[in-house]
Amino acid sequence: MTTNSIEVNQLKKSYGKNDVLHGISFEVKQGEIFGFLGVNGAGKTTTLSCIEGIVNYTQGDIKINGKVGVQLQVSSLPANIKCLEAIHFFAKWQKAKVDTNLIDRLGINEFKKNQYKDCSTGQKRRLHLAIALIGNPDIVILDEPTAGLDVEGRYALHEEIRSLKKQGKTILLASHDMAEVEELCDRIAILKDGEIAFMGNPQELSKVVQKSTNMQIRFNGEFDINNIHKSKYCDMNNKYYVFQTEDLTDAILEIGMLAKNQSKHIQDIKIDVPTLEQQFMAIAKEKSV
Structure with missing residues (x-):
């Protein structure tokens, strides 16, 4: 029997009188890559923030079965910290060993001595992913992980995501890249106006749309x-x-x-x-x- 890594039940979130989420429910199965999609303003980032524990939700229930690693869409580190120093800092904080193979696979060795302020957007995205994977999490939440990456960086990250799946890890992937979603995801959920408008595998979309x-x-x-x-x-x-x-x-x-x-x-x-x-x-x- 497949275990659910994430269960979201009747989740509601309001900011004052503005209702952002209207009782959405979905589950992410253990070991699957689950794509979470939505246009700007649909409530996607709010949902992820509730799951990550960054935002308190108004009503509903969220169950997490396992240790979580998160790569945020928008995040930052001290401007003068060097990339490898940042990785060692977070590893020490989590009492975990630094995975040198991971650093090599993500191409971080190329800029490991650079200060964070001098890194490109793509380099920062790879660094944030490496930090998210410190401590060997069971569940990895990736919010627009390939934003700003070049072709080589995107390929390396996709290979890393596939490797994580082979290890039995659960991936919750938020992305605007439809080719990426189609290539990687086992199932997807589309959020519209704070409600789930579709949930299933990418091939089932055409059956629903009738386009x-x-x-x-x-x-x-x-x-x-x-x-x-x-x-x-x-x-x-x-x-x-x-x-x-x-x-x-x-x-x-x-x-x-x-x-x-x-x-x-x-x-x-x-x-x-x-x-x-x-x-x-x-x-x-x-x-x-």
Whole structure:
């Protein structure tokens, strides 16, 4: 039986008369990477702050099963402290050993003697992650972990997240990078206006959104668009017939059969499948499910 590392039940948070969270509930299973998404103002940061113990919530219940390490979206260290000194300081505070392999994997050796004030945004993000992992936490909360990282830094961090999952650790990942979420997360929750608008795996998003797919088809001559039922003819675009459908397979089969009956050949097909980002925005801004 899978154990839940984090359980959030009927969580409410208000700032005066402003209700930010309206009784949200979700769980994060042990050993999974759980993506937490939401546009600015949806309540995502407030929820994470409640889980991390930074903010007191108004009502509800939060259960944490394990030791937590946190990489905050916005954090800072003393300007003149050197990066390696910061790591040793937090290790001593937690009575933990410094993981030299982790420092190497995150590329911190390249700037370990730099003062914090002289570090780039990406270097600071890697340093904050290393500090979050000191003490070997069971649960790791990452808030926009790749913000400011270059391609190499993003790759190293993604590999570290995968490594943490292989070790059985639970990852709660807040990110605006849809490609990152799709690549890493087992499940995601989308927060809209202080409520959970969607929860499931990334592949299930398209089933919920019901977003149409655009097809552009070029024939070897004029195509009769009559008798089409599985898609909607929209326009012509540089000799391509543009169609819109919610059932791509049936639409292609129907158009292919009609083309054959008209003695026409399909020369090219372009299919615009909705991206995860488009699906996310459709839920986060347009509808609740």
